[in-house]
Amino acid sequence: MSDQKRLFLVDAYALIFRGYYAFIKNPRINSKGEDTSAIMGFMNSLLDVIKRERPDHLAVCFDKGGSSDRVEMYEAYKANRDETPEGIRTAVPHIHNILKAMHIPILEKEGYEADDIIGTLSRQAEKEGYKVFMVTPDKDFAQLVTDNIFMYKPVFGGGYETWGIPEVKKKFEVEKPEQVIDFLGMMGDSSDNIPGLPGVGEKTAKKFINQFGSMEGLLANTDQLKGKMKEKIEANGELGVLSKELARIMLDVPVTFDAKDFELDHPDIEKVKEIFQDLEFRRLTENFIKTFNGNGETTVATPTETNKTENKPTPKKPQSAGAGQFSLFGGGDNNDGEETNQYVRKTAETTSHFYQSVASVMATKLFVKNLLNQTSVCFDTETTSINPLQAELVGIAFSWEAGKGFYVPFPEDKNEAQILIEEFRPFFEDENIEKIGQNLKYDIKVLAKYNIEVKGKLFDTMLAHYLINPDMRHNMDVLAETYLNYTPISITELIGKKGKNQLSMRDVPIEKQTEYAVEDADITLQLKEHFEKELGEANTQKLFDEIEVPLLRVLASMELEGINLDIEFLNALAEELNDDIQNLEQKIYDEAGEEFNIASPKQLGVILFEKLKLVDKPKKTKTGQYSTAEDVLSYLAKDHEIVQHILDYRGLSKLKSTYVDALPNQVEPHTGRVHTDYMQTVAATGRLSSNNPNLQNIPIRTERGRQVRKAFIPRDENYTLLAADYSQIELRIIAALSKEETMIEAFRNGEDIHASTASKVFNVPISEVTREQRGNAKTVNFGIIYGVSAFGLSNQTNLTRSESKELIDTYYATYPKLRIYIQDQVDFARDNGYVQTVLGRRRYLKDINSRNAVVRGAAERNAVNAPIQGSAADIIKIAMIRIHDKLKAGKFKSKMLLQVHDELVFDIYRPELEDMKVLIKTEMENAYKLEVPLDVELDIGDNWLEAH
DNA sequence: CGGACCACCTA
DNA sequence: GTAGGTGGTCCGG
Numbered sequence: 020m021s022d023q024k025r026l027f028l029v030d031a032y033a034l035i036f037r038g039y040y041a042f043i044k045n046p047r048i049n050s051k052g053e054d055t056s057a058i059m060g061f062m063n064s065l066l067d068v069i070k071r072e073r074p075d076h077l078a079v080c081f082d083k084g085g086s087s088d089r090v091e092m093y094e095a096y097k098a099n100r101d102e103t104p105e106g107i108r109t110a111v112p113h114i115h116n117i118l119k120a121m122h123i124p125i126l127e128k129e130g131y132e133a134d135d136i137i138g139t140l141s142r143q144a145e146k147e148g149y150k151v152f153m154v155t156p157d158k159d160f161a162q163l164v165t166d167n168i169f170m171y172k173p174v175f176g177g178g179y180e181t182w183g184i185p186e187v188k189k190k191f192e193v194e195k196p197e198q199v200i201d202f203l204g205m206m207g208d209s210s211d212n213i214p215g216l217p218g219v220g221e222k223t224a225k226k227f228i229n230q231f232g233s234m235e236g237l238l239a240n241t242d243q244l245k246g247k248m249k250e251k252i253e254a255n256g257e258l259g260v261l262s263k264e265l266a267r268i269m270l271d272v273p274v275t276f277d278a279k280d281f282e283l284d285h286p287d288i289e290k291v292k293e294i295f296q297d298l299e300f301r302r303l304t305e306n307f308i309k310t311f312n313g314n315g316e317t318t319v320a321t322p323t324e325t326n327k328t329e330n331k332p333t334p335k336k337p338q339s340a341g342a343g344q345f346s347l348f349g350g351g352d353n354n355d356g357e358e359t360n361q362y363v364r365k366t367a368e369t370t371s372h373f374y375q376s377v378a379s380v381m382a383t384k385l386f387v388k389n390l391l392n393q394t395s396v397c398f399d400t401e402t403t404s405i406n407p408l409q410a411e412l413v414g415i416a417f418s419w420e421a422g423k424g425f426y427v428p429f430p431e432d433k434n435e436a437q438i439l440i441e442e443f444r445p446f447f448e449d450e451n452i453e454k455i456g457q458n459l460k461y462d463i464k465v466l467a468k469y470n471i472e473v474k475g476k477l478f479d480t481m482l483a484h485y486l487i488n489p490d491m492r493h494n495m496d497v498l499a500e501t502y503l504n505y506t507p508i509s510i511t512e513l514i515g516k517k518g519k520n521q522l523s524m525r526d527v528p529i530e531k532q533t534e535y536a537v538e539d540a541d542i543t544l545q546l547k548e549h550f551e552k553e554l555g556e557a558n559t560q561k562l563f564d565e566i567e568v569p570l571l572r573v574l575a576s577m578e579l580e581g582i583n584l585d586i587e588f589l590n591a592l593a594e595e596l597n598d599d600i601q602n603l604e605q606k607i608y609d610e611a612g613e614e615f616n617i618a619s620p621k622q623l624g625v626i627l628f629e630k631l632k633l634v635d636k637p638k639k640t641k642t643g644q645y646s647t648a649e650d651v652l653s654y655l656a657k658d659h660e661i662v663q664h665i666l667d668y669r670g671l672s673k674l675k676s677t678y679v680d681a682l683p684n685q686v687e688p689h690t691g692r693v694h695t696d697y698m699q700t701v702a703a704t705g706r707l708s709s710n711n712p713n714l715q716n717i718p719i720r721t722e723r724g725r726q727v728r729k730a731f732i733p734r735d736e737n738y739t740l741l742a743a744d745y746s747q748i749e750l751r752i753i754a755a756l757s758k759e760e761t762m763i764e765a766f767r768n769g770e771d772i773h774a775s776t777a778s779k780v781f782n783v784p785i786s787e788v789t790r791e792q793r794g795n796a797k798t799v800n801f802g803i804i805y806g807v808s809a810f811g812l813s814n815q816t817n818l819t820r821s822e823s824k825e826l827i828d829t830y831y832a833t834y835p836k837l838r839i840y841i842q843d844q845v846d847f848a849r850d851n852g853y854v855q856t857v858l859g860r861r862r863y864l865k866d867i868n869s870r871n872a873v874v875r876g877a878a879e880r881n882a883v884n885a886p887i888q889g890s891a892a893d894i895i896k897i898a899m900i901r902i903h904d905k906l907k908a909g910k911f912k913s914k915m916l917l918q919v920h921d922e923l924v925f926d927i928y929r930p931e932l933e934d935m936k937v938l939i940k941t942e943m944e945n946a947y948k949l950e951v952p953l954d955v956e957l958d959i960g961d962n963w964l965e966a967h
Numbered sequence: 968c969g970g971a972c973c974a975c976c977t978a
Numbered sequence: 979g980t981a982g983g984t985g986g987t988c989c990g991g
Binding site (some may be wrong): 968970972974976977 | 984986987988989990991
Binding site (some may be wrong): 616618619620621622672673676677681698701702703704706707708709710712713715716749801802804805806807808810811812814815876877880881883884885887888889892920 | 983984
C-alpha cells in the first residue's frame, strides 16, 4: 500500500438514517425521554470507520435545504419523501455539536445535497494527489468512482465494501462509472422521486446500457426496440433526459478542499465526554476514549468481512481470535444491549463454538449421565410443526456452557422416539435441575405429548424480556442481535420460506440441525445470564418467579385441555345466517340498483356516496377512501333503509366468517376440541392474548352474536360449565390506588357503581337516576380508565364537547382523589420513564416527554391505563396459578379452560360443583388485597351462554 | 402470496 | 380515550 494521503468524506444523513432505522424496533431512549437512536447509530459508524481505517483526513457532509437546482428541474424531486422522523431531526444538532468537539469539519451548503459536496470535494482532493473514500451506503455515488476515488460502503450485517472501478463495472454491468448516471436515469429511483423511463427496471436498464451505452444512445436508437417498450420510450424521451440530469451528482459546488482543515487531529475529549454523558451514552463513551486515547489497538471485535476487494485502504490486522476454544463467544465482549454497533454482528461463522450431535445409544447414555450432573441446563426442542399438538420431536438441543452444546436427534418412528425420550425422563423430571428455554410453554406442551413432565425451576428468556421491556418484540433473533450482538442462523435458511416448498425440520441434514438447534440453546443460555441481572435491577424478579413462570405451566395445561365445541349447532347456525345474509344481499342490490361486493369498503363507498349521494360531503379515511365505518353508517341508517341493511349484512357476515364457519375448522382432530394459544408476551400491559382461534372475543353484545356461545359446551354430560367474572375490577383498582373514599365506600356498600356515580355527578337520589344518566356516568368511568379527554367522551356520548368537559369537571369534583392520582401517574412517568402495576410490572413510556402534544397525550393515557389494566391482569394471573395448583393438588377432575381478561371458564365435574364454587370464588376474591373488596360472580350452565 | 388497510369482535 | 385478534379486499412483487 502506498503512503498516499487518504481523505474520507462521510455522507451524514445516509448514515444517520441507517443508524436510526437499525434501532427502529428497539429505539434507544434515555431517561430524559430523548430518542438517541440516530445519534448512536451515526457515532457507531463514524468511530467504526476511524478505528478501522485511521484516516488522516476526514469531513462530514450534510444536505442543506434540499437541492434547489434539482427542484427547479423537476418539482416532484424527492417530494414524496416522508417528513423526517422526529428522532432524526432532534439528532442533527447533537451530531453537529459532537463533530465540532471532535474538530471534524461539517460541510453543508444551502441548496446543495451532500452528494454534490462530496462529488466536488472528491474531485478537488484527487487532483491534489489524495485517495478519496466516500463513506455512504447510497449506490448513486458509484458514478463518482475513479482510480483514486472509492466508495466505502457499509454492508448489511456488518463490515464494509470498498468499491473501485472494477466493482462498479461489475455491480452495474457498465464500462465506466459515469454510465451509472445513465443507469439510474433509466431505472429511476422511487425514494428520490427520479421518475426514470416507464417500464424500465434494473434488468432492462442494464441491458440498454450494454446495448446503447447511454441514455442518449438509447433515445437515438429506439428503432431497434419493438412493441410496447418502443412506444413507451419514444414517448418519454424528455423524461429520460431529465431523469439522467436528476441522477447526476454535481461537481461544481462552491466549496473548497482545505487539506489542513480536514486533518483528523485530536478531538476535545472532555467536551465529547460531556456531550455523551448528557445523552447517557456509556458504552459509546468508552469506545470513543479507546479510539482516541488508546493506542489504536482496539480493533473491532469480530467484523464480518464481505467481498474483500483489492482496494482495501489499509491492510487489515489479523483478527485476534480468543485464546481458548470458547472464550470468544460470550466472553469479554459481553454487550449489555445498551449500545450495539448494528453493522458488526457476530454469527456462528465468525464465532468459535463447539456443537456436537449425540448419535449412538452409548453416547446418549453417557450424555444423560453428564446432564444429570448439571444444576442448570438450557434446552430447545426441534419439531415438525409450530403447532405443538401436531408436532413430533425431531431433536432436542442442550447447553449449559456458553459456546458449547449438544444435539440429540430423534427417530421418525414414534415408538423409537418414545424409547429415546424415556432416557431423558430423569433429566426433565428432576426437581433440582433448573431448565432454561425460550418460550418454554411450547416445549412443555410438546413433551407433554410424550408424557414427559418438565419439573424443577424454570427460566424463560422470552418471559424475562417481556418483563424487562413489554413493548418490544421478544423473538430470539431480535434478542440475540440486541443483547449479544449476534445474528443466529435463520430458520428460512434451513427450511426455506413458508409456502409450498418449505421443508420440515426432519428433512434438514443432522449437521445443520445441530448447528441451528444448539445455537438456539446456546444463545438462550447466554441471554439468561443477561436477563437475570436486568430483572433484578428492575425489581421484577418476584413477578417473574412467582407469576409469569408459574403461569406458563398453567397456560400450557389449559391449552392442552382445550374446550368442547358443538359443531352441529354451529353448522345449523351457519345455515340460518346464510339465508339471512342472502336475503339482505338481494335487498341491498335492489336498493342500490346494481350488484356489487358489499364486503368491499371501496365499492360500497362508491355506491353510497357517488351513485346514491347519501351525503353532501362524505367523510374520508386517511387513505382518501370514503369511510363506511360503523359510526358513519349508523348515523345514516335511520334515514336510508339500504344503510341499515348493509350494517346488518356486515354484522352477520363477520359473525359467520369469523366464528360460525371458522371455529369448526379449528377443532383439533386428535382431541376433538378447540385449543387456543395464549400469548403471554404480546400485550404491553401484562394481559394475555389469545389466538388460533381467539377465544377472548367470542360475541356477546348482540342477541344474534351471543348464540355462538351456545356452541361452547362441557366435556360430557358429567360436566357443566362455570364462568367466574370479576365485577368492575378495573374501577375497583383505580378506586383503591387513588384512595378515593367516595368511590371506595360505594364499592364497600355493594352499590351499582355507574348508578352511584350518576347520582353523585347529576346530584339526584340513586333511585331516580335515569338510564341516560347512568349510561353517561358509565362512559366517564370507563373514560377515566382509558385516560379521559373531553373530545373522546363527546364522541362516545350524545353530549357536546363542552357538555363533556363540564361532566368531566363535575366528575373530578365528586372524586377529587382520582384527578390527583391520574396526575401523579403522569408525573411519575415523566420522572422515571415508566409506570408500574401493583406487582411492579413496568411499562416504559418513551414518548412521555415528547414535544409533540399528540404523541405525548397518547403516552399520558398509557401512563394512566397501563397500571390499571396491568394490575387487573396481575390479579387474575395470581388467581389462575392458585386455582390451578389447588385443582392439581386436590386431584380434582374439574379443569380451568379459558381466561378472558376478567373471567375464567371451567369445565366442572358435577360431583365437585359445590367445592369448586367455593374454591374458585375464594381464590379469585382473595388473590390480591386491596382497600376495595374484589367481587366475583359465578354462573353455571350447559353452555357458555347459559353460564354467563 | 404477503402486507396494508378497513371493518368489527372482545375486555 | 386503553389492550388485543381475525377476515375480507386490494395491490404489487
